Amino acid sequence: MATQVDSLSSPTTTEKSAFYDTKLRVDNDETTVAVFTSQNTPATTPGREIEEYQLTELPAARVSSNVVSVVGSDVPTPSLEDLKRARRAEYIGFAALMFCYFLEGWNDGTNGPMLPAIQAHYKIKFAILALVYITNACGFITGAFANIYLSQKLGFGKTLLVGALFQLVAYVLQAPAPPYPLFAMAYLFSGFGLALQNSQAMVFTVSLRNSSTKMGIIQACYGFGAFVSPLVATQFSGMRRWSYHYLISMGGAVFNIIFLTLAFRLQNLDVILVKAGQVVRESGTSKDNLYSQIMGLKVVHLLAFFALAYVGVEFTLAGMSPICSFSAIHTNFDFYLGWIVTFIIDKRHGGPSSGYISSGFFAGMTLGRVGLLWLNKLVGERRVIWLYLSICLGLDVVIWVVPSLIGNGVAVSFIGLFLGPIFPIIMNRTAKLVPHWLISGSVGWITGLGISGSAVLPLVTGAMSDRLGISSLHPLVVSVLCVMAGLWLAIPGGDPHRSE
Template sequence: MTDVRAQTLLFGSLCQLVAYAIQASAPPFPAFVMAYAINGVGLALQDAQANGFVATLQSHAEAKMGILHAAYGCGAFASPLVSTQFAQLPRWSFHFLTSLGVAISNTILLVLVFKLKGQDECLRQAGEIVPERTTENEQGTFKTVMRTKAVHLLAVFILIYVGVEVTIGGWIVSFIIEVRGGGPSSGYISSGFFGGLTIGRVVLLWVNKKVGERRVLFIYSILSIALEITVWFVPSLIQNAVAVSIVGVLLGPMYPIAMNQASRILPRWILTGSIGWIAGFGQAGSALLPFMTGAIAANHGIKSLQPLLVAMMAFMMVLWALVPTARRPD
């Protein structure tokens, strides 16, 4: 983070404060939608900067990336638990006060830890070796990022991945209620999925290292597709809940693996910018695929969720096969 990037990170956190404050008041629907848009901007800015920072680390980068995204999984695991409780109360919107409290803590920590310092300065204080930047590199960063094919392949891969993750985490509850006859506690299945996501990003680190991150992602994809097919065809509430949780475990490592791959194949001087584009573009998947799911479900029913997920997971495998394997130039 140059000083501008540090300020961008802080601005993203402040966007979330504003969004949650609006939502907690249960405003009219248009204002509620606007607040979600503000929240999305804040989340995308922080996601891009955090991934870019961790991707530049040299020591145990894979493990640190896994831990970073496991922290995301922890939040996603806790959120359905909290929202399910608030959904049963008259002032359901007070759920967003919990999110507001987390956002306030996040803002305070960002200021205390980074102190609005530049990325290179923070890396040097952490004992990292930071290559010198040239004026030519600085001026040509964005142009080079946009011309690098691997960046766009990874961006589309992350877009599909995030879309699959958010679609499962959100729409699986509707599927369980409408197709499997689940009750009000079906929201806990979403927590099971995100809990599995968190576990997978930490517990499977040794598997990723032993098998190889590129190869293991294909294995996780095949197993996830197989499990999703069982959710599609096996009419068992318990089996579906367990299968969804295991799918979470298998999908969990994929995002950090993709970010690690970017750090291997891209030149370091465009890495932060590339990660920012990949993460920011990929975040659109959290809106695109759930929207597609809703549109398809409106015409064909929520049963269409499973074939859509299977198709998207298969598409992820194709994209991953196209991502280069060559080591990044020095």
């Protein structure tokens, strides 16, 4: 339904906030909020037609008295203190999710350096060692689907807390180095918990002002965690009490629980967004369940397979995986690093220090997610993907044909730099192409299918390397990058549901 809103006076401060153009109506049995924001249109535009969105979970008592009024009465200008309070709530919530993503990167970056210690302690073969990746992927995919149900039943804040608790349980199980079946099963808990936190963090981030910039920042926190964690885990992997590394992870998980609880107070997303001065979006009217609605969206599946190819390229080049052990190359160091390190050692005659090339890849990825934000805005997110894919394809061909150890190492870092911004853009496109009430579940499905690429493509690379040699890595990567270009061409370029 639509209504007419009288012109509202702008605050004297230069601060920008959704409070500028907000008016609440309190009925006898429900609270509705009428919101519109326009950073380019003056707030004093008279007769602006807006939408009324249902907010059944927002009692009037929870809204500041100086921004609530009965329809027909004057709406007081929000004070500077109200604006500061809203901005502070936004910053605290975003900071909590930044640490949440850092801890996710820390978790993923831990696996590679710890694999030698895990294998030596349990005296197991590589095929059994690979169970940690299988259980982690199963947990993540299960969490991605469970997120849709839990979001409906528990809401944003409680679902985040459940995810953080599952992550803590995983580290509690791993720290004492229990029997291997239980140790591997712990990855099921961590994958499940990370999937819940991942989806909820994305739906909050895309609801904020300047969401594209904030998406790049929060994804960079993941890359920074993945970069720092191996530096610490490597020190523990050579110790007799190697599993004590998970005590550090446990401490981070405890802090994560406290931070998330204090920042969001187990509240639903609409309540949190109103407190942060953000726009509250509409709810769906379809009678179909959310699973059916999400699976019925073609664009979600296109983005999911694009994410699968992207994650597959990332892990094939520099991801840490025991699948490398299937290679016919018997260098101890390269068992635990990406295939690009195997290629450098075998074809470019690199030494054990070649492993740092993998760190250079992730450092480039972290830098790219923040440092190239200006280019994303200048060129446009849809067009800039073509630029990034073209550069990465060219750099991989350089590694393939130019026999230079240093040159190849630099090229790998630059591939990480230009691959880095792609995943945040995937999330931004999801927010623009998917109805708001389906974003959380859609992100879960996209990331859940994407994480399977971390196992599928390295496995294919290993099989090809056994038959054709490690040089087959680059034709495969070039082919997958071309597939990504084809998928991106099929993804709509419009913005039918929302604008930033």
